[in-house]
Amino acid sequence: MEKILILDFGSQYTQLIARRIRELNVYSEIVPFNKVPHLDDSYKGVILSGSPFSVTDENALKIDLEPIIGKKPVLGVCYGAQYIAQYYGGQVQRSEKREYGKAKLHRIFQQDGLLQDVPIDSQVWMSHGDTIMSIPEQFELLAGTESVNVAAFKSKDGAYAAPVYCIQFHPEVTHSLDGATLLRNFVVNIAGCHGEWTPKSFAEHSVAELKEKIGSEKVLMALSGGVDSTVAATLLDRAIGDNLICFFVDNGLLRKGEYQQVLDSYEHLGLNVHGIDAKNHFYEELKGVTNPEAKRKIIGRLFIEVFEAEAAKYPGVKWLGQGTIYPDVIESVSVHGPSVTIKSHHNVGGLPDKMGLKIVEPLRMLFKDEVRRVGKELEIPVNILQRHPFPGPGLGIRILGEVNAEKVKLLQDADAIYIDNLRKFGLYDQVWQAGTILLPIQSVGVMGDERTYEQAVALRAVNSVDGMTAEWSHLPYEFLAKVSSEIINNVKGINRVVYDISTKPPATIEWE
Numbered sequence: 001m002e003k004i005l006i007l008d009f010g011s012q013y014t015q016l017i018a019r020r021i022r023e024l025n026v027y028s029e030i031v032p033f034n035k036v037p038h039l040d041d042s043y044k045g046v047i048l049s050g051s052p053f054s055v056t057d058e059n060a061l062k063i064d065l066e067p068i069i070g071k072k073p074v075l076g077v078c079y080g081a082q083y084i085a086q087y088y089g090g091q092v093q094r095s096e097k098r099e100y101g102k103a104k105l106h107r108i109f110q111q112d113g114l115l116q117d118v119p120i121d122s123q124v125w126m127s128h129g130d131t132i133m134s135i136p137e138q139f140e141l142l143a144g145t146e147s148v149n150v151a152a153f154k155s156k157d158g159a160y161a162a163p164v165y166c167i168q169f170h171p172e173v174t175h176s177l178d179g180a181t182l183l184r185n186f187v188v189n190i191a192g193c194h195g196e197w198t199p200k201s202f203a204e205h206s207v208a209e210l211k212e213k214i215g216s217e218k219v220l221m222a223l224s225g226g227v228d229s230t231v232a233a234t235l236l237d238r239a240i241g242d243n244l245i246c247f248f249v250d251n252g253l254l255r256k257g258e259y260q261q262v263l264d265s266y267e268h269l270g271l272n273v274h275g276i277d278a279k280n281h282f283y284e285e286l287k288g289v290t291n292p293e294a295k296r297k298i299i300g301r302l303f304i305e306v307f308e309a310e311a312a313k314y315p316g317v318k319w320l321g322q323g324t325i326y327p328d329v330i331e332s333v334s335v336h337g338p339s340v341t342i343k344s345h346h347n348v349g350g351l352p353d354k355m356g357l358k359i360v361e362p363l364r365m366l367f368k369d370e371v372r373r374v375g376k377e378l379e380i381p382v383n384i385l386q387r388h389p390f391p392g393p394g395l396g397i398r399i400l401g402e403v404n405a406e407k408v409k410l411l412q413d414a415d416a417i418y419i420d421n422l423r424k425f426g427l428y429d430q431v432w433q434a435g436t437i438l439l440p441i442q443s444v445g446v447m448g449d450e451r452t453y454e455q456a457v458a459l460r461a462v463n464s465v466d467g468m469t470a471e472w473s474h475l476p477y478e479f480l481a482k483v484s485s486e487i488i489n490n491v492k493g494i495n496r497v498v499y500d501i502s503t504k505p506p507a508t509i510e511w512e
Contacts, residue, residue, distance in 0.1 A: 001027055001042060001197065001205070002026060002027065002042065002044050002193045002194065002196070002197070003026075003027050003028065003029055003042050003043050003044065004021050004026055004027070004028045004029070004043070004044060004045050004046070004047060004187055004191065004193065005028075005029055005031065005036075005037070005039070005043050005045070005046045005047070005072075006018055006021075006028055006029065006030045006031070006046075006047045006049060007031060007032075007033045007036065007046065007047070007048050007049060007063070007080070008030050008031065008032055008033060008049050008330075009033045009048065009049050009050065009051035009053065009061050009079050009080065009083075010033075010049075010051045010052055010053065010061065011049045011050035011051055011052070011077075011078070011079070012052075013049070013050060013127075013170055013172050013173060014030060014049045014050070014330075015030070015327070015330065015367075016172040016173060017047060017049060017077070017172040017183075018030050018326075018367075019172075019367060020171075020172050020179070020180060020183050021183060021187055022197070022367070022370065023180075024183070024184055024187055024188065024193070024195055025195035025196065025197050025198055026187050026188075026193040026195055026197055027197040027365075029365070030330055033048075033049075033061055033063055034061075034063060036063065036067065036068065039067070039068070039071050039072055043072055044072065044073070044187075044191040044192055044193050045072050045073040045074070045075065045186065045187065045190070045191030045193075046068055046072050046073070046074050046075075047074075047075045047076075047077060047080070047186075048074070048075070048076045048077065048079070048080025048081075048083065048084070049077055049078075049079065049080055050077055050078035050079045050080065050127070050128075050170060051078070051079035051080075053079065054094060054129060054130050055079065055082045055083050055086050055092050055130060056092060056093065056094055056130060060083075061079075062083070065083075065084065065087050069084075069160055069162075069164055070160035070161045070162055071161070071162060072162050072191070073162045073163050073164075073165075073186070073190045073191045074162070074163075074164045074165070075114075075165045075166070075167070075186050076164070076165070076166040076167070077167055077170060077171070077172075078127065078128050078167075078168060078169070078170060079128075079130075080166070081132065081153075081166035081167055081168055082128075082130050082132055082168075084164065084166050085132045085135055085136060085139075085150075085153075085166065088136035088138065088139070089136045089137065090132060090133075090134050090135045090136045090139070091132070091133040091134040092130050092131070092132050092133065093130065093131060093133055094129060094130055094131075095128075095129055095130060095131045100126060100127050100128075101125070101126060102123055102124070102125060102126075102175060103123070103124055103125075103126045103145040103146070103147065103148070103151075103169065104121045104122065104123055104124070104145060104146065105118070105120065105121065105122045105124055105143045105144070105145060105151060105152070106120065106121050106144075106145060106146060107120075107143060107144045107145070108120050108142065108143045109140075109141055109142055109143060110140075110142050110154075113154065113163070113165070113185065113189070113190060114142065114152070114154065114165045114167075114182060114185050114186055114190065115142060115143065115152065115182065115185070116181075116185050116189065117178075117181050117185070118178045118181055118182055118185075119178065122176075122177060122178045123175070123176065123177045123178075124145070124151070124169035124170075124171070124175075124176045124177075124178075124179070125169055125170045125173045125175035125176045125179075126145075126148070126168065126169050126170075127170060128168060131148060131150075132148075132149075132150040132153075132168065133149075133150075134150075135150060135153045138155060138156055138159040138160075139153045139154060139155055139156060139159070139164075139166075140153060140154060140155075140156050141153050142154055142165075148168060150168065151167065151168045151169060152165070152166065152167045152168065152169075153165075153166050154166070163190060165186065165190070167182075171183050199370070199373040199374045199376065199377040200377050202366075202370075202374055203235065203238075203374055203377050203378060206235050206239075206362050207235060207238045207239045208239075210235060210236060210239035210240065210360070210362060211239045211240070213360065214236075214239065214240050214243070214318075214319060214360065216240075216243065217240075217243065217317075217318040217319060218240075218243045218244075218245060218314065218316065218317040218318065218319065219236055219240065219243060219244050219245070219317070219318075219319040219320070219321045219360060220245050220246075220247070220307075220311050220314065220317050220319070220320055220321065220357070221233055221236065221244060221245070221246050221247070221320070221321030221322070222246070222247050222248075222249065222303075222307055223246050223247065223248045223262075223266065223271075223273060224248075224323075224390070224392070225248065225254075225258060225262035225265075225384070225387070225390075226323075226384075226387060226389070226390060227368075227371055227372060227375055227380075227384060227385055227387060228323035228324075228325055228363060228368075228371055229322075229323035230266075230269075230323075230375070230380060230384050231323070231362075231363060231371050231372075231374055231375040231378065231380060232321060232322070232323040232361070232362045232363050233246055233271055233321065233323075234269060234271070234375070234378050234380060235362040235363075235374075235378070236321055236360070236362060237269075237270065237271055237272070238378075242272050244271070244272055244321070245272055245274070245314055245317070246266070246271055246272060246273040246274065247273070247274050247275075247276055247307060247310050247311075248262060248263060248266065248273055248274070248275050248276070249276045249278055249303060249306055249307070250275065250276065250277045250278060250279050251278055251279060251282045251299065251302070251303065251306075251394060251396075252278075252279025252280070252282045252283055252405065252408060253279075253282065253299070253393065253394030253395040253396045253403070253408065254394055254395070255390070255394075255395070255412060255415060255416070255419070256412035256413065256415065256416040257416075259275065259277075263275050265381055265383070265384055268381070269380065269381075274310065276306060276310060278302070278306045279405075281302065281306070282299065282302055282396075283403070283404060283405055283408075285298050285302055286298055286299075286396065286402070286403040286404075287402070287404065288402060289402060289403070290401045290402050292397060292400075292512035295393065295396050295397060295403065295512070296393050296396075296397065296512075299392070299393040299394075299396050300392075300393075317357065318357065318358060319357060319358050319359070319360050320357040320358070320359055320360070321360050321361075321362075322359060322360070322361050323361075323363060324361040324363065324364045325363050325364065325366055325367065325368060325371060326363075326364065326365050326366055326367050326370075327367065327368075328364075329364050329365070372385050372386075386428075386429055388428075388431070388432070388433045388434055388435075389432070389433050389467065390435075391510055395408055395411055395412070395415075397510055397511070397512035398411060398415075398435055398436065398437045398438065398510065398511070398512075399411055399437075399438045400437065400438065400439055400440045400511060400512060401440035407438055410438060410455065410491060410493050410494065411436060411438040411457070413490070413491045414436050414438075414457050414487045414491050414494055415435060415436035417483060417486050417487050417490065417491070418434065418435075418436050418459055418483050418487070419434065421479065421482060421483050421486070422434060422461075425476075425479050427475060427476075427479065430463075430473075431461045431462070431463065431473050431475075432462055432463050432464045432465075432467075432470070432473075433460075433461070433462055433464070433467075433470075433509060434459075434460065434461040434462075434473070435460050435510075436457050436458070436459055436460070437457060437458040437459075437460060437500075437511050438455065438457055439455065439456045439457060439458055441455070441456055442454055442455055442456070443456055443495065443496045445488075445495030445496060447495070452495045454493050454494055454495040454496075455493055455494050455495070455496075456494070456495070456496035456497070456498060457487065457494055457496075457497055457498075458497075458498050458499070458500050458511070459480070459483065459497060459498070459499045459500065460472075460500045460509070460510075460511075461473035461475055462504070462509055464504075464509075467509065469503075469504055469505070470503065470504040470509050471503050472500065472501045472502060472503060475499070480499055483497070484497035
């Protein structure tokens with residue numbers, strides 16, 4: 001399989017580079033700058049990312065370029081370009097002011113190779129505090145801007161066995177209007193990739209690899225009803241059939257009717273799934289608990305306990321299947337180490353060590369949108385593929401305060417009205433995630449001639465790409481009015497509906 005290697009120096013845009021290359025049907029792999037793998041024949045090119053660091057800092061991120069330069073075609077982006085320039089004798093210095101925003105390549109000295117089909121005056125996105133004052137003697141200038149003399153340069157013909165290109169701007173962001181063209185030039189024309197990494201090829205390769213890795217051994221896997229675990233389980237099912245044993249746990253915190261709907265979907269997919277009704281156990285343990293982090297930990301612990309109890313019925317199992325996707329992997333090997341914990345995540349952490357299981361993660365190298373495309377190739381139903389993300393602790397963190405069966409039913413009924421209307425109005429697929437939150441307050445209302453003192457709910461809808469940042473969805477007023485009226489008229493116990501218009505950051509998508 002052809003690959004483009006991306007060395008991550010900590011840029012906020014590194015994942016975007018990988019995504020843009022994968023849009024060319026070429027597999028890209030991100031690794032920390034200081035963990036360069038052996039560049040075998042599968043690697044067709046190397047990209048050095050940007051960085052929040054300055055190459056002039058004492059603590060600048062540095063690597064030995066000799067095992068890379070000349071071995072494969074190289075593209076240095078921003079910090080990567082500055083580092084290459086400085087490494088080979090060019091001059092880089094701190095700018096008096098940071099150059100951030102749009103610029104134009106109004107001087108292009110060569111329009112072949114990297115800049116082929118990139119027009120003069122092409123808009124690019126700058127984000128740097130250092131300026132390349134001069135380039136090494138074995139390089140030549142390709143382009144500049146009004147404020148930067150060196151915006152792009154390349155190694156002279158014959159200087160190295162493989163060409164080196166460097167750009168001061170970020171082609172991976174959409175503000176660089178011809179960035180996709182530039183990346184295509186590097187990946188296809190310069191690195192020689194053929195664009196054969198498709199959802200179909202990924203599925204076929206994964207099934208063959210899983211067959212070889214697992215053989216006749218058994219795999220246990222917990223399913224959530226979401227796209228990641230479903231696609232992962234389907235790939236495993238294609239590889240090992242009934243040797244895949246899946247559990248779907250009803251923790252009492254699912255959406256209205258979801259337990260049976262998901263089980264029905266899995267039956268249609270032919271998966272070997274065992275439903276487990278554990279809701280009363282969860283309700284009992286959550287009684288009196290109001291702290292959101294405590295609720296998350298209880299739900300996570302109980303999930304593991306329920307999973308362990310069921311798994312004990314299947315001795316001799318060797319593997320645990322998980323729906324881990326690429327952003328999780330990237331975060332775990334981040335240049336800066338694990339991110340600060342905003343909230344703990346609900347997963348099956350701890351099970352592999354306790355049960356002596358090996359991990360198998362069929363999707364660990366895919367982004368969420370790629371998972372959906374593979375799922376489409378596997379003919380997974382649209383209602384699962386396009387299902388909004390749903391938190392692991394479920395409604396347990398959408399009920400602010402203590403969780404009990406009565407509150408769950410109240411929230412389920414209100415949320416069902418909200419989600420059903422999103423579908424009726426054709427808004428469901430335009431929203432990345434939506435949900436209803438039961439607030440720990442009561443307010444005065446009037447119904448008929450009676451005074452009420454009932455609960456309030458908040459509606460939440462956001463648009464996002466990966467959940468790292470999110471903008472609140474501008475839903476039509478008439479839609480919100482209809483949902484509010486329908487909830488108040490049909491869900492006894494709720495007399496007020498509000499709409500959350502907070503972005504992430506500073507708010508989070510979920511309230512807890």
